[in-house]
Amino acid sequence: MAVSTRPFAGFEWMIAWRYLRARRAEGGVSVMTWISLIGITLAVMALIVTLAVRAGFREEFVDTILGANAHVTVYTSERVDENGAKLRGFSDYDALASAISEVPGVTRASPLIKGQVMVSDGERTMGAEVFGITPEELKLIPRIGVGADAYGDIDNFGAGIALGSGLARELGITVGDRVRVISAQGVRTAMGSAPRTNAYEVVYIFTAGRYDIDKTRLYMPFAEAQSFFNREGFADEIEVIVDNPDRVEELVLPILNAAGADAMPWTWRDSAGSFLRALDIEDNVMFLILSILVLIASLNIVSGLIMLVKNKGRDIGILRTMGLTEGAVLRIFFICGAFTGVIGTICGFVLGCAIALNVDQVMAFIAFINGGEVWDASVRGIYSLPAKLQMTDVLSAVGLSLGLSFIVTIFPARRAARMNPVEALRYE
Structure with missing residues (x-):
């Protein structure tokens, strides 16, 4: 049994x-x-x-996205003034950046100039994207500024430009070398705009950790970028950094309310979401x-x-x-x-x-x-x-x-x- x-x-x-x-x-x-x-x-x-x-x-x-880019970019569409001229960007960018900075959850906001250029060392030429930014704001970018993987003196940024390591490697240049920066949006003449070429000293070379950023990005002092791209008195965008990027969607509406009716947002999730x-x-x-x-x-x-x-x-x-x-x-x-x-x-x-x-x-x-x-x-x-x-x-x-x-x-x-x-x- x-x-x-x-x-x-x-x-x-x-x-x-x-x-x-x-x-x-x-x-x-x-x-x-x-x-x-x-x-x-x-x-x-x-x-x-x-x-x-x-x-x-x-x-x-x-x-790498959050450490080298804005969490929210505030921009405006192209518009036409009373004289028929096409305008874009913000003329009251300092006041606008201050207003956005006061939004709860926003860490900082800063005006930005952006443009496309060609960079040459005399023998080789590469395309690059210029970010016009103040030296103080550049130091605060985690993957670019103070404490980042870089060499050169970031305190000298006001007297030169900063390049990504991939771009510097392709051009064969290092800190202290001079490069020519060429923009199609150059000197205005009676016949239209002529290309503008300026020479700048490379004072800082960074490695952000992203191949596309290191190979194409160039930082230029904000005032110099305004002059170089004929943007005196304007900023193309407002860069916004928030304290919790994972919840950035919750801050979009408050940021727009502070930025005004003409402003449009573009978050890091919009760019990398897909x-x-x-x-x-x-x-x-x-x-x-x-x-x-x-x-x-x-x-x-x-x-x-x-x-x-x-x-x-x-x-x-x-x-x-x-x-x-x-x-x-x-x-x-x-x-x-x-x-x-x-x-x-x-x-x-x-x-x-x-x-x-x-x-x-x-x-x-x-x-x-x-x-x-x-x-x-x-x-x-x-x-x-x-x-x-x-x-x-x-x-x-x-x-x-x-x-x-x-x-x-x-x-x-x-x-x-x-x-x-x-x-x-x-x-x-």
């Missing part, structure tokens, strides 16, 4: 452990079990590394694909456990005739199958975290094997492959693996529990 015992009693663990460590000739752990263990390890490792890289890439990408949404979709797709890989690896447990049940049919019959319940048999084989999932998950967790924490060394090794760089900053925007381990990502990977391993183990374990002991011992 079968006698019920408490679930997962000591003897159940003992029997399961004996089955797991038995030699293959005795019906122990099969090759399929080892394959499933390795498969789960690799799948969990890949899932953790992928989630860490995606989180790191997103954080670095957003940080890319961030694409990253979200890619994250979900990658998680789904790698989850399927974890499921496939977990299904191998079924094959190994079915083989173990078949080899242990005689033992199951004897145990049942000795009074072991169906539940006890089920739990014994559940432990055998779940053991593979747990060990594979632990190994995958350790390897995944180790690779994510040393992704720079891994990429360097891959580059060495490949014989060249495998990360192209001109395509991906940032200079290196970042990784950021997040507790939620690790827990989701571990939870998914354990959950799938436990679920698929139930079916062959139930088959063992429902085995008829008479049929199991008939031919013994």
Whole structure:
């Protein structure tokens, strides 16, 4: 007569452990079990590394946007004055910037001149985007100003210009060199506007961390930019920095109320929102694909456990005739199958975290094997492959693996529990 015992009693663990460590000739752990263990390890490792890289890439990408650009840009559309001349920008930019600065949640607001130019060292010529800004405001830009990855003296900015490191590298110049800046919006003559060319000393070279910024951006003192682009008395935009960029939409209306009816906003989410949404979709797709890989690896447990049940049919019959319940048999084989999932998950967790924490060394090794760089900053925007381990990502990977391993183990374990002991011992 079968006698019920408490679930997962000591003897159940003992029997399961004996089955797991038995030699293959005795019906122990099969090759399929080892394959499933390795498969789960690799799948969990890949899932953790992928989630860490995606989180790191997103954080670095957003940080380079917020660290080198305005959180909100206030501008105005082109308009025509009473004389028929086309105007754009703000004439009362100082008062406007002060009014916006007083909006709760706004850290600072400053007028800005923007224009497109050609920069030449005499031999090479590159296109660049000019940002006309005051020296005080330049120092406050996290990825550009004081404390940023740069060389040169930012205190001398009033007497020269600042270049991105990519632009300086393409031109082959360094701090102290002089470059010619050429603008199509130049000197006004009776025949129209003639191109304007001025020579400036490079006093500061910065690295913002974004390939497109470092290769195209040039900072010029605000007053000089006004003169260079014939914008005396005007500012093209008002740069606004807020204390919580993630909630920038909540400040758009108050900023517009302070800026006036002609003002229009453009937030950092407007410029990067489509890319961030694409990253979200890619994250979900990658998680789904790698989850399927974890499921496939977990299904191998079924094959190994079915083989173990078949080899242990005689033992199951004897145990049942000795009074072991169906539940006890089920739990014994559940432990055998779940053991593979747990060990594979632990190994995958350790390897995944180790690779994510040393992704720079891994990429360097891959580059060495490949014989060249495998990360192209001109395509991906940032200079290196970042990784950021997040507790939620690790827990989701571990939870998914354990959950799938436990679920698929139930079916062959139930088959063992429902085995008829008479049929199991008939031919013994």
